[in-house]
Amino acid sequence: MALRRKREGEDDAGSRITPTLVLAVFTAVLGSLQFGYNIGVINAPQKIIEENYNITWKNRTGEFIDSDTLERLWSLSVSIFSIGGMIASFMVGVVSERLGRKRAMVMNNILAILGGGLMALAKLGKSYEMMIIGRFIIGGFSGFASGLVPMYVGEISPTKLRGALGTVNQLAIVIGILIAQVLGLESLLGTDTLWPALLGITMVPSFLQILLLHFCPESPRYLYIILNKESKAKESLRRLTGLADVTVGLNEMKEEKRRMDLEHKVSILQLFRFRIYRQPLLIAVVLQLSQQLSGINAIFYYSTSIFEDIGLKHPIYATIGAGAVNVLSTVISVFLVERAGRRTLHLLGLLGMCLCALLMMTSKLLVERVHEMGYLGMVAIYGFVAFFEIGPGPIPWFIVAELFSQGPRPAAMAVAGFANWTCNFIIGMSFPPIEKVLGAYVFLVFAALLLAFTIFTYLKVPETRGRTFDQIAATFRRTPSLLDHEVKPQTELDELNQDLYE
Numbered sequence: 001m002a003l004r005r006k007r008e009g010e011d012d013a014g015s016r017i018t019p020t021l022v023l024a025v026f027t028a029v030l031g032s033l034q035f036g037y038n039i040g041v042i043n044a045p046q047k048i049i050e051e052n053y054n055i056t057w058k059n060r061t062g063e064f065i066d067s068d069t070l071e072r073l074w075s076l077s078v079s080i081f082s083i084g085g086m087i088a089s090f091m092v093g094v095v096s097e098r099l100g101r102k103r104a105m106v107m108n109n110i111l112a113i114l115g116g117g118l119m120a121l122a123k124l125g126k127s128y129e130m131m132i133i134g135r136f137i138i139g140g141f142s143g144f145a146s147g148l149v150p151m152y153v154g155e156i157s158p159t160k161l162r163g164a165l166g167t168v169n170q171l172a173i174v175i176g177i178l179i180a181q182v183l184g185l186e187s188l189l190g191t192d193t194l195w196p197a198l199l200g201i202t203m204v205p206s207f208l209q210i211l212l213l214h215f216c217p218e219s220p221r222y223l224y225i226i227l228n229k230e231s232k233a234k235e236s237l238r239r240l241t242g243l244a245d246v247t248v249g250l251n252e253m254k255e256e257k258r259r260m261d262l263e264h265k266v267s268i269l270q271l272f273r274f275r276i277y278r279q280p281l282l283i284a285v286v287l288q289l290s291q292q293l294s295g296i297n298a299i300f301y302y303s304t305s306i307f308e309d310i311g312l313k314h315p316i317y318a319t320i321g322a323g324a325v326n327v328l329s330t331v332i333s334v335f336l337v338e339r340a341g342r343r344t345l346h347l348l349g350l351l352g353m354c355l356c357a358l359l360m361m362t363s364k365l366l367v368e369r370v371h372e373m374g375y376l377g378m379v380a381i382y383g384f385v386a387f388f389e390i391g392p393g394p395i396p397w398f399i400v401a402e403l404f405s406q407g408p409r410p411a412a413m414a415v416a417g418f419a420n421w422t423c424n425f426i427i428g429m430s431f432p433p434i435e436k437v438l439g440a441y442v443f444l445v446f447a448a449l450l451l452a453f454t455i456f457t458y459l460k461v462p463e464t465r466g467r468t469f470d471q472i473a474a475t476f477r478r479t480p481s482l483l484d485h486e487v488k489p490q491t492e493l494d495e496l497n498q499d500l501y502e
């Protein structure tokens with residue numbers, strides 16, 4: 001304990017927010033902004049683009065498209081984004097090591113420009129193939145961004161500010177979603193003539209990012225720990241901290257490198273083979289599933305049509321409301337996450353979402369008879385989004401980093417990312433047809449899944465806040481299996497671990 005306190009004291013000199021740091025974080029999160037934008041952008045113009053597909057089909061075949069084919073084409077356009085993301089998230093590790101964090105971000109923008117360009121020209125080219133390939137490529141961009149941005153921001157931030165600056169990333173994503181929803185308004189870009197601009201505008205932050213990255217320093221951790229270039233790392237630290245003497249920061253990295261050298265890098269195969277990783281890996285993957293299978297993306301991708309179904313007159317405004325609720329609750333969760341435990345917040349979030357899903361079902365079932373039920377549905381969707389950002393939104397991501405130490409962490413992140421994007425794809429693809437079959441009861445399915453995830457979290461997920469990796473790892477060695485009733489009280493375990501650690 002004494003050791004930790006001393007190190008915090010030392011950090012004070014290097015935890016100022018400098019202009020270079022602000023510029024670098026701002027520049028990096030332009031990538032997350034685009035990631036969010038492309039999640040949200042597909043929502044409002046669904047009808048218009050579908051009509052366009054219909055006309056294209058008529059021009060090619062002489063007949064109007066049948067509704068099943070149209071639905072399948074549209075679901076594919078929405079969810080192929082996740083396939084791109086899935087592939088890219090697997091390659092983040094290699095690319096960021098080969099090219100460096102900065103150059104990897106510069107190169108990634110090529111994908112954004114290519115993808116955005118294809119989508120923008122799809123109408124002119126009379127081709128839904130262009131649209132689908134564009135969505136695939138922009139998904140690839142997003143997959144890279146979702147790995148590279150937090151990595152770079154984490155590596156350039158002083159230890160004390162790491163948590164706070166890390167949440168800027170999440171905030172940029174939800175703001176991106178909101179911008180997309182606002183620009184998608186019919187009075188702005190959500191029209192028959194302007195929707196290509198709505199999709200193509202994602203290229204703008206890319207050009208800005210390419211320009212600004214030029215003035216940002218490369219991550220000192222990349223320069224020192226991976227490339228072993230001490231003087232360059234020092235130079236980067238100087239720019240980021242604004243200090244002439246960067247010994248403290250350098251020593252911190254030396255310590256990190258020493259710890260990394262002690263621990264072998266674990267491959268994905270080894271991660272699955274070794275028993276000690278089984279429990280944390282199961283938790284990491286199930287938490288990712290709990291995020292995606294909660295149905296949140298059904299809301300982000302299809303909320304306009306859901307609001308329409310529950311009888312709201314101006315569904316697009318309700319969608320923008322959901323975006324605003326999303327941003328607000330993300331801001332709130334930033335404050336909550338360091339005060340309440342991860343486990344508690346995740347449980348609270350899942351339970352709240354479960355309840356809201358049941359309310360959505362109720363309102364959809366009754367709206368035919370009682371018109372006011374539509375508003376209950378709207379409130380339920382807002383609650384659903386708010387509870388999501390309190391727990392299941394942010395927590396699965398950083399709990400993976402907390403459950404694994406340096407050696408197995410990259411492999412664990414890759415597996416978790418893969419699980420996340422796969423479920424994202426499944427939801428995007430299957431929501432419309434399942435909703436068609438089940439109607440309002442589709443929300444019952446989400447409620448049941450949410451309940452199952454709540455129970456799993458209650459039984460299996462340890463609290464990680466304020467604990468070291470050794471302490472967390474010790475929990476897994478001690479916590480008996482699900483069937484074992486003799487689980488020691490958590491506080492007792494904590495004390496035991498504390499003793500071991502000290």
Ligand SMILES: *[C@@H]1O[C@H](CO)[C@@H](O)[C@H](O)[C@H]1NC(C)=O
Binds near residue numbers: 054055064
């Ligand atoms: C395609 O467009 C025609 C003409 O506007 C319309 O009658 C038909 O319902 C559309 N098909 C679908 C599946 O929306």
